Amino acid sequence: MGLTYRDYLREELFPQMWCAGCSHGISLTAVARAMAALKLDPAETVVVTGIGCWGKADDYFKTHSFHGTHGRALSFATGIKVANPRLKVLVLMGDGDGVTIGGNHFIHTARRNIDVTAVITNNFNYGMTGGQYSSSSPEGTISTTSLYGTAEPGFDICELARAAGATYVARTTPYHVTQMDKLLAEAIQHKGFSVVEIISSCPTFFARYNYKVTAVEMMRLFKERAVDRERYDALTAAEKAGCFLTGRLHREEKEDFHTKYARLQQQAKARAEREVV
Amino acid sequence: MAEFKFLQGNEACVEGAVAAGARFFAGYPITPSSEVAQAASVKLPPLGGYYIQMEDEIASMAAIIGASLSGLKSFTATSGPGFSLMQENLGMAIMGEVPCVIINVSRGGPSTGLATKQAQGDVMQSRWGTHGDHAMIVLTPSSVQECFDQTVRAFNLSEKYRCPVIVLTDKTIGHLRERIEVRGPEEIEVIDRKKPDCAPSQYKSCAPDDDGVAPLPSYGDRHLLRINSSMHGEEGFLNDSPANATALVRRLWDKIEKNVSYIGKIEGYRLEGAETVIIAFGIAARAARRAVTLARAGGIRVGLVKLLTLWPFPYAQIREALDPNCRSLLVAELNMGQLVLEVERLFKDKKILRVNKWSGEDILPGEIMAALKEAGC
Secondary structure, X not given: OOOOXXXXXXXXXXXXXXXXXXXXXXXXXXXXHHHHHOOXXXXXXXXXXXXXXXXXXXXXXXXXXXXXXXXXXXXXXXXXXXXXXXXXXXXXXXXXXXXXXXXXXXXXXXXXXXXXXXXXXXXXXXXXXXXXXXXXXXXXXXXXXXXXXXXXXXXXXHHHHHHHOOOEEEEEOOOXXXXXXXXXXXXXXXXXXXXXXXXXXXXXXXXXXHHOOOHHHHHHHHHHHEEOHHHHHOOOHHHHHOOEEOEEEEEOOOOXXXXXXXXXXXXXXXXXXHHHO | OOEEEEEEHHHHHHHHHHHOOEEEEEEOOOOOOHHHHHHHHHHOHXXXXXXXXXXXXXXXXXXXXXXXXXXXXXEEXXXXXXXXXXXXXXXXXXXXXXXXXXXXXXXXXXXXOEOXXXXXXXXXXXXXXXXXXXXXXXXXXXXHHHHHHHHHHHHHHHHHHOOEEEEEEEHHHHHOEEEEEEOOHHXXXXXXXXXXXXXXXXXXXXXXXXXXXXXXXXXXXOOOOEEEXXXXXXXXXXXXXXXXXXXXXXXXHHHHHXXXXXXXOEEEEOXXXXXXXXXXXXXXXXXXXXXXXXXXXXXXXXXXXXXXXXXOOOHHHHHHHOOOOOOEEEEEEOOOOOHHHHHHHHOOOOEEEEEEOOOOOOOOHHHHHHHHHHOOO
8 A cells, every 4th residue: 555654643743742752752653663564454453542641642543543441451452353353453551551550451461362462661650640650660669659769569561461471572662763663563463462562761750750861861771771682681680670671572373362262153153053953 | 033932131131132233242250140141151152243251340341342343232241349340431431432231230239238139229320320421321121021122222222322321130130030022133123323424534433413423433444433532522532622521521411311202211000090100110110010000909099100211311201101190209219219319309299209128138019008008198
């Protein structure tokens, strides 16, 4: 169809609504570039979002869209995909939406291996509500609801996804745009539940309170602290804590929910016919 | 072809759903509604449909909303605490204008309350459980046949008005077994959502026709569908202007509340010359009917209005059904008095009597008789 990434975006709504220095704009265009690279038909593509800064992303896409309640995006997406398996379903969630209030739906979508792609921008806090800590905030995080630090460790989203049964798991950062494009395209093409975590900067809250740096310095930090598996494995535990393990972390071929369910429907139909006879 | 079957109310709801064209059920087990899920898990897969057991009622409600937008008529079933968990996404279905059906087999509360016992405590939760101003359609069967018929009607109304519809039954009706006529799709009226007939580029997801309802394509159609739980304009994009909020909430309200004459449904029994009229729904209406028969045999001029639509409250239909001699209304319900509040609000010219019970047991005809006698009827 010869579409470019700009054909998937409503550029008339730009500039985007996010704060100056927020990395969500980079993630937004990366998703659009992945759509263009895969030549997705906008009429067979659904962008599903929940609530939060990244949850505003659906407004910018020229595809089908669903913007719903906080934390439930994967459950809406499950219904959308199961009822029409032809659709490409992209679920855009932040760390609060995706793995905190939506944590239960996240692990169960992974367990079922529903063929949708979760793009989780993880900025380690609730930006939209004013910088409170989330379930991905590292222990000791300073936020507007933890001026004395937090007493709870944060989730490793990729480890959580893999343990729960996701069949494609990757992590990247806004500095590594080429890698982001590649991983997003791979994830969307993958048959089964795929998760791409994008470590993100919230210059308004988390970065300011914890790294005490500007948005530009956050990009340098992403550049310096992102390491691939090989380098990561050679680090000490203390060194690992200051780094982001990036790249494709897990991929396995496994039948997705719909493939199994279609077989179950056939068996049920055959049994029902036998019993009528 | 119609068949006669001996079924539970819960099973009859599934027969009605399938006849109306439902092909997707998502739910979470809870007493006393679990047989709805069980029957759906047996009936739907051989028809190419889907039964999916979700991690909770929040996700169940979300999944039926998603599936409906992909084009499958969808439903769930729950009870008590599960219905409370569904309230968040019930609001989503109202705001996003998503057709879907919720079977709520009510039980005693509050909280986990009386899991295996009877109550009609969700009169107000079914009307006002989700936050914000909204209208709600709630249908109330009082027999196993009506579980079938009202579930069919629930799907039709949800498709016609692009909204969630609740079938509010109760533990006794849900588990009651009766012989019913199960009609096929060709023997019942089946209404399907209206699809857009404009060019895809002209389509706006939330631009209503004259009837206040926007056509609804499915995800995967050429007409791009934008569903939004936040305040949105005609194209489905965020719009929080005061004028838009005022107009959208009004339209969502009016498309239901201005059609009470179509949505509302009551049944009268022995209303001729009735000086006292009992208003009841569900299992309580069965006890009330027996009480009317007994009272009439004893010369007491009593009648019954049975509500098949609880919300929107069919006020005009009730008012019209009452005999000019009617001086008092008796509301019999299995709670501390919820429906009676609406009756008191609207029938200020009548004396209002109450029969209430929240012990987990059903109201008996004799208890209604006693109340009539005590009131001097």
